[in-house]
Amino acid sequence: EVRLVESxxxxxxxxxxxxxxxxxxxxxxxxxxxxxxxxxxGKGLEWVSGISWNSADSDYxxxxxxxxxxxxxxxxxxxxxxMNSLRAEDSALYYCAKDIAPGTGTTDPIFGNxxxxxxxxxxx
Amino acid sequence: IQMTQSPSSLSASVGDxxxxxxxxxxxxxxxxxxxxxxTGKAPKVLIYAASSLExxxxxxxxxxxxxxxxxxxxxxxxxxxxxxxxxxxxNSSPYTFGQGTKVDIK
Numbered sequence: 001e002v003r004l005v006e007s008x009x010x011x012x013x014x015x016x017x018x019x020x021x022x023x024x025x026x027x028x029x030x031x032x033x034x035x036x037x038x039x040x041x042g043k044g045l046e047w048v049s050g051i052s053w054n055s056a057d058s059d060y061x062x063x064x065x066x067x068x069x070x071x072x073x074x075x076x077x078x079x080x081x082x083m084n085s086l087r088a089e090d091s092a093l094y095y096c097a098k099d100i101a102p103g104t105g106t107t108d109p110i111f112g113n114x115x116x117x118x119x120x121x122x123x124x
Numbered sequence: 125i126q127m128t129q130s131p132s133s134l135s136a137s138v139g140d141x142x143x144x145x146x147x148x149x150x151x152x153x154x155x156x157x158x159x160x161x162x163t164g165k166a167p168k169v170l171i172y173a174a175s176s177l178e179x180x181x182x183x184x185x186x187x188x189x190x191x192x193x194x195x196x197x198x199x200x201x202x203x204x205x206x207x208x209x210x211x212x213x214x215n216s217s218p219y220t221f222g223q224g225t226k227v228d229i230k
Contacts, residue, residue, distance in 0.1 A: 037167075039161075044210070044221060044222075044223050044224050045159075045161075045167070045210050045212070045221040045224070046220075046221065047212075047218060047219040047220070047221070050219075059217050059218075060218075061218045062218060095166065095167070100169065100172060100178075106217070107214075107217070108155060108214045108215075109214050109219055110157050110169060110172045110173075110214055111157075111159070111167070111169060111212075112169055112178070114166035114167050114168070115166060116166055117166065
């Protein structure tokens, strides 16, 4: 069974940083592109970032480009999101999501499995 | 690419046929996916590539369309289908979602 467990969320002040993690199990992690998607009451679902199976490609939403960095450790079946220069509008529930098919890059993402999310609140 | 869903919400009864539409601001071919989001649960993919049913998803769910106009149909609404539904384009980055359609009990 595919399992994705996010952690690292919490309350942080504007301008500060947070690092989210996603622990994956139940599938061959190194074969799949992975993504972060967030859900907020005001904006609904928003794709944040994606990384290819081999880390060769990564991509970001314009709203986070230059502030967030996605990475992965295939040896540890883990996905990360380094979030710098946080803003109030980054407040959301952040989901880790696995692409539906193996061997893909960051293009044509279909989010086949999701974690339960980790809540990020940015406020002074 | 902006994705616009309609309606934003609807009320329906068990057994009803429900149709949700999604319109893209430019042509996206068949790069359109549908998700179901129940309160307190993670989203779940229902349909990908406009009309392909994800494994394990009941056959009462179907998708159609291409280019800019797409439809999700639930042929006979069941109690477990009351949820929010989102479309998502996977044609080009950034991969945008519609604003969601909440289906509740009439």
